[in-house]
Amino acid sequence: MKTGDAISPPGGYVGGGLQMQVDVGIGPAGDVWATNNWQYYPAALGKVDEALSTLGGGQGVVAFFGMAKPVRTPMIGPPRQP
Numbered sequence: 001m002k003t004g005d006a007i008s009p010p011g012g013y014v015g016g017g018l019q020m021q022v023d024v025g026i027g028p029a030g031d032v033w034a035t036n037n038w039q040y041y042p043a044a045l046g047k048v049d050e051a052l053s054t055l056g057g058g059q060g061v062v063a064f065f066g067m068a069k070p071v072r073t074p075m076i077g078p079p080r081q082p
Contacts, residue, residue, distance in 0.1 A: 007067070020038045021034045022036040022037070026068045028071050028072070028073045029066070029070050030066050030067065030070040030071075031063055031064065031067070031068070032068055033061060033063050034062045034064075035060075036060075037059060038056060040055035043056030069081060
């Protein structure tokens with residue numbers, strides 16, 4: 001894949017694993033991590049019954065191993081290709 005290529009199937013992702021990403025991170029090895037899918041978004045955005053208040057945090061982590069190019073993590077400055 002190259003920059004700008006879609007990583008989802010033509011119909012998008014279904015089933016909850018990648019429908020509502022809150023954070024995406026790329027590690028130095030080129031692994032892409034999509035994290036913290038919401039379980040019940042009103043719990044994160046508004047007032048709900050106390051029993052539901054922790055359901056806004058999420059329930060999953062999805063990892064794509066080796067999707068991005070590996071980089072050398074610098075002590076100072078931007079990442080560089082190895």
